[in-house]
Amino acid sequence: MAKTVVIDPITRIEGHAKISVYLNDAGTVEDARFHVVEYRGFEKFCEGRPFTEMAGITARICGICPVSHLLAAAKTGDKILAVKVPPAAEKLRRLMNLGQITQSHALSFFHLSSPDFLLGWDSDPAQRNVFGLIASDPDLARAGIRLRQFGQTVIELLGARKIHAAWTVPGGVRSPLSEEGRQWILDRLPESFETVNLALNLFKNLIDSQLQEEVQVFGAFPSLFMGLVSKTGNWEHYDGHLRFTDSAGNIVADHLSEDDYADFLGEAVEKWSYLKFPYYKPLGYPDGIYRVGPLARLNVCHQIGTEAADRELQEFRDRAGGVPTSSFFYHYARLIEILTALEHIQILMDDPDIVSNRVRATGGVNQLTGIGVSEAPRGTLFHHYQVDENGLIRKVNLIIATGHNNLAMNRTITQIAKQYVRGPEIAEGMLNRVEAGIRCYDPCLSCSTHAAGQMPLHIQIVAADGQVVNEVYRH
C-alpha cells in the first residue's frame, strides 16, 4: 500500500517547515514535498508607510539576515530618491554585508550543519547539535562561535546593534565606522582567517572520504544558477548585474538588471506551501528551475578576485570536476565565501574612505518605483516598492533568496528520500538525511514567507490513497 512519511518540524533551519514523503504501493519513494507552513503578510502591512521606514520594517522579517533587507530596502530607497550614494556609504554597506555573510555562513556551517558531518547522520539526535559539537570538539566549536561573533560585531560596530540595526537609509548610511572599530576588525581578522581555513581543510577531507556519497545524492542535478556578478564578471554581493549560467558553465543570460526582474522571473504558487516557486521565465515552470546562494554565486562568477579565495575556488571546481552542481557543495561554497568575505573586509580596512564622514545623500521623492537587489547569504534578494508622490508605499513585492531555491529544495529531498527511505518504518537517521537536504540551502523560511510561532520538523509518510501512515514530529 502506498504511504506518506511526514517530517514535521524540520530542525536546525531558520523557520518552520515540514516534509512529506510519498510512497507507492511497492513501498518505495515516489515523491517528496517541502512545505513551508508560515505566513506573515509583510507585503500587505507595509502599504501606507513612508518608504524611508522600509529598511527598519523589513529588517524585522529576520533575525539572522536582517542586513540583507536593510541593504535591499536602502538600495530601493536610493532609486526612489534618484540619488547616487556617496562612495564611503557604499563601502560601509558592503562591509556590513560582508560581516553578515561571515556570521550567517558560520552559523549555518558550525552551529546547524556540522553536527551531521562531524557526529554522524545516525548519531543520537539529542547530541547531534551544537552542544554535542561543543562536547566532542570544543576547540572547533569555540572557533566557529567566535567566527560568527566576528561577523556580528562588524555589524554592531557599524549599526550600534548586532540584530536589526536600522543603519542603512535611502541615500546612504547613518553613521561612519570609527577608527576604534576599524582597529578592532583588523585585530580579529587573523583569527577569523585561521578558523575558516581550519574548517575548509576539515570539510575538504570529509568530502574526499566519508561524505562522497552525499555529494552524489544531496541535490546532484543540473539546474540554472543565478547571482550577481561585478562589471568584470567577478564574485559580487552588493551591486553589479544578474547572470544566469547552466550546469555546464555556459552563460545563459547576462547583464540583466534587477529593474527587469519581472521579465525573466516568474512566481508559481502551489496549494501545499506558503512559499512561492520562482522560475526562470524563458524555460517556463517547472523547467526554469534555478539555484541561488553561495553555490550559485561561485558558479556564475568568472573568478572571485582575491588571492586565497580564488585558489580555493579553483580547487573547488577541480574537486567537482567542472561546475559543482551538487547542493551538498553549498556547505563547501559557504566556507569559501567566508574566506572571500574576510579578504574583502581586509581590503576595505586598508581603504582610507572607510572612516569618511560623507555617508548620506538626501533627496525627495523623485521616482515612484524602485527595485533594489542584494545578495543575502542565502541568495539574491529583491525589494520592489511603488510609492505615491509623497513617498507612501502603495505596493511591495519581496522576492526572497530562499524562495528562489524552492524548486531545487523539493528536488533535493526527493532525490535523498529515494536513496535512503524504504518502507513505512523509517529510521531516524534516514529522516535526518532528508532534513539535511534542506539544510544544504540554509533556508530562511521566516524571510521567505515574509510567521510567527515555534521553529521546528514534521515528516509524513502518505499512502497512495492519501492516508498518512507514519508521522514523525520533532520540536
Place this chain on the structure above:
Amino acid sequence: MSVKTLKIDGIDIAIEEGTTLLQAARAAGVPIPTLCHLDGVADVGACRLCLVEVGGSRRLLPACVTEVAEGMEVQTNTPKLQEYRRMAVELLFSEGNHVCAVCVANGNCELQDVAIQVGMDHSRFTYRFPDRGVDVSHQQFGIDHNRCILCTRCVRVCDEIEGAHVWDVAQRGAACYIVSGLNQPWGEVDACTSCGKCVDACPTGAIFRKGSTTGEKERDRAKLEFLVTAREKHEWTR
C-alpha cells in the same frame, strides 16, 4: 502676591498663589509623570498622568491644572495613583498603533519613558488597531496619526508660541484626531510656517522630520523655552 502653604508627600511647601500643583511639586523636587504638559504653553489636563490625591477631595485631580491652596495635603505616589497611571499608559498604547521597533522616536520617546516609569510591561487592554493614516504631504515634515496620543502639544505650541494655529482637534471621543488647517493635507496649509516647533513638541514619533528612520528623531526642546523666555522677558539666552 500672597503665599500659600501646603504639604506635598509630607514636604512643607510655601509657594506663590496661582502656582499649579505640578509646578509646586517640581519646585519641591517631587517628580510627577506627565505627557501633555509642556513648559511654555498652557496646560489642558489631557493625559491624566499627573493625577494626584488631595486631602478632602474624593476625586483625583490633575496636578497640571489644579492651583495650590492654603493647607492642602497632596499625595502624588500612592498605590491607587500608581495603578491609575499605569492604566492610563496602557490605554494609550492600546488606543493607537505604537510599534516602537520601527518608530522614528524609538529610544527618544516620552510615551516609552513614561511606560517604563510607571512599570508597564504589557497592556491589559485589547489593542484597538485603529485604521489611521500618515500625512507626508509637507515638504519637510510628516504626521503619523498611528503614533498620536492626542496630547495636543502641537496644537498649543503652534497657536501659543508660533501664532500660526495650524493644528486642531477634530471629531469627538475615540474618533478624535489632529487636523491641519481645515482638515487639509498638511502640505496645503498656508498658515504653516514650517518652523518645526510641533516636531520638537511632539512627545512621540507622531510628528517627525521626513526622511527620518528608526530611532532617528531628535528634538530641540530648549528652543521652545528659549522662544518663550525671549518673548516674555526679552532675554535671548539659551
